Amino acid sequence: MTSIKVTPGKLQGELRIPPSKSYTHRAVILASIADGTSIIKNPLLGRDTMASIRACQALGVKIKVGENTxxxxxxxxxxxxxxIINVENSxxxxxxxxAISALSPNGHTVLTGDSSIRKRPMQPLLDAxxxxxxTCWSTQLTGTAPIVISGGGIRGGVANIDGSISSQFASSLIVSCLRARSKTEVHLIGxxxxxxxxDATLEITKRFGGTVDSRQAETFTIPANQTISPTNIEIPADLSSAALLSACxxxxxxxxxxxxxxxxxxxxDMQIIEMLKCLGAQIKFDAAKAKLVVTNDGDLNGGxxxxxxxxxxxxxxxxLALRSTRVTRISRIEHTRFKETDRISILAQELPKTGAKVTEYPDGLKIQPPSSIQPCELDAHDDHRLFMAFCAAAMAASAPCIIHGLETIDVSYPSFINDLTSIGATFEVMDK
Structure with missing residues (x-):
């Protein structure tokens, strides 16, 4: 594992936000089932999205990856x-x-991944x-990868799917059922x-000519045997990455x-704009110039x-709670326990090293900020978003900090360190 030494200091300048990971995944998959050639412009070519590209190639889709297309x-x-298709950590x-593998004309597909992926719940999607x-199943009969999917297409019909763990179950079912043999109704339960x-899945499906009727709450009606149109599409900036840079x-x-x-x-993650305002940061957004200016000059409000x-x-x-003057409470995030890590548990484990007092709840956290962020070593536990967030914390510490897990940024933001360095951040790469 590679670590990095973060020296506190101010930032100044301009950055262009990297492309969206979630939209790149969806564009790759929809283009793979479209009838013709699509061009995806400004894709995020990170570890996760490349896993989707390789998976589609394994299913016979011809894909050429260029510098920016x-x-x-x-x-x-x-x-x-x-x-076997190895999705790594995606x-x-x-x-x-x-879901897409079921559209193969015949045979079987086996999907697996790293140790984290093999712990992620899949049973709601398998049931739907x-x-x-x-025909699909978990090889360990635990509802987790490795997963085996039989080809032969999707019949269609009515599917009830539990969305309380991940919305990706619904998104994958909606996209794959565009090619089902009969009309499909997907009902979200829980x-x-x-x-x-x-909503992002529905929007990009529309861009590829797909039809999904979502007028009835929690129900998606998908006409059968749709022709998906090849499309030239440009991937928007990733507001998850923008949120992390704003935190820095x-x-x-x-x-x-x-x-x-x-x-x-x-x-x-466009909600970060209003959240930053609530915390006390100054935010100016110019839609015409696609420009966001983030400014702060003191402690935050918490909330x-x-x-x-x-x-x-x-x-x-x-x-951000570490720079607040009062307690911050984060609620209704029980589903983050099924991300790259159990994010609630890891944050409760790591943030006290900064001097904060953290209380862990089944669905959230309470964070009492320290008087100042103490120099420490923080371990991202192989989670890209935790690594980048911990860098933001370290940049405001009273002395340099060590953050473990540098290689994780390849998942969603490979140029994270270089971009921050260009606007004044000071990092030193080292081995753990």
Missing amino acids: VEIQGPGPNTAPSD GTTLRFMT LAQVGV DTVSRPYV TVMTDSQVTFRGIDFTLPQA TFDLHDCPDLTPVIAV
Whole structure:
């Protein structure tokens, strides 16, 4: 594991936000089932999205990856893979490809991943796929990967799917059932989490000519045998990455301008703008110039934050709590226990090293800030968002800190360290 020494200091300058990971995944998968050649412009070519690209290639889809484009020739899947598909640490790839693999004309697909992936719950998706005629199972009979999916297509029909663990179950089912043999109705049951990600799936499906009727609450009606149109699409900036960069700015009492911000496509983490304002940061957004200016010059307010629909903001708000003058409470995030790590547990374990007092609840955290952030060593536990959030905390500490897990940034933001260095951050790479 590679570690990095973070020296506190202010930031100043401009950065362009990297492309969206979630939209890149969805564009790759929809282009792979489209009838023709699609061009994806400005894709995020990180470890997770490359896992989706390789998975689609394993199912017979022809894909050319350029410097700033991905060319995909559908329709696929058109063959069973010749080997097991390793999704590495990409939960999005695992969930989408579990459903998409059923569209293979015959044979079987086996999906697995690293030790973290093999712990992620999959049973709600397996149950829903069975309801629309797909034969699939967990090899360990535990509802986790490795997963085996039989090809032969999707019959369609009615599927009830539990969305209380991940909205990706619904998104993957919706996209795959565009090619089902008969009309499909997908009913969300339970307290659906991260709902804006389903909205993102619906929006990009529309861009590829797909039809999904979502007028009835918690029900998605999908006409059968749809022709998915090849599309040239540009991936928007990733507001999850923007949130982390904003945290670095606010924690260090700095001013940074972020370019390429686009709110026209739905993203769960666009809520960070109002949250930063509530905390006391100064935010200026110019939609015409796609420009966001973030400024801070003092301690923050703290407060109570319901992150049910935007769980990836959990590390961001938890770290911003360290600069607050009062307690911060984060609620309704029980589903973050099923991310790359159990984020509630790891934050409760790591943040006290900074001097904070942290109380862990089944669905959230209470964080009492320290008088100052103490120098310490923080371990991201192989979680890219925790690593970047811990860097933000370290940049505001009273002395240099060591953060373990540098290699994790390849998942979603490979240029994170280089970008921050360009606006004044000081890092030193070292081995653990």
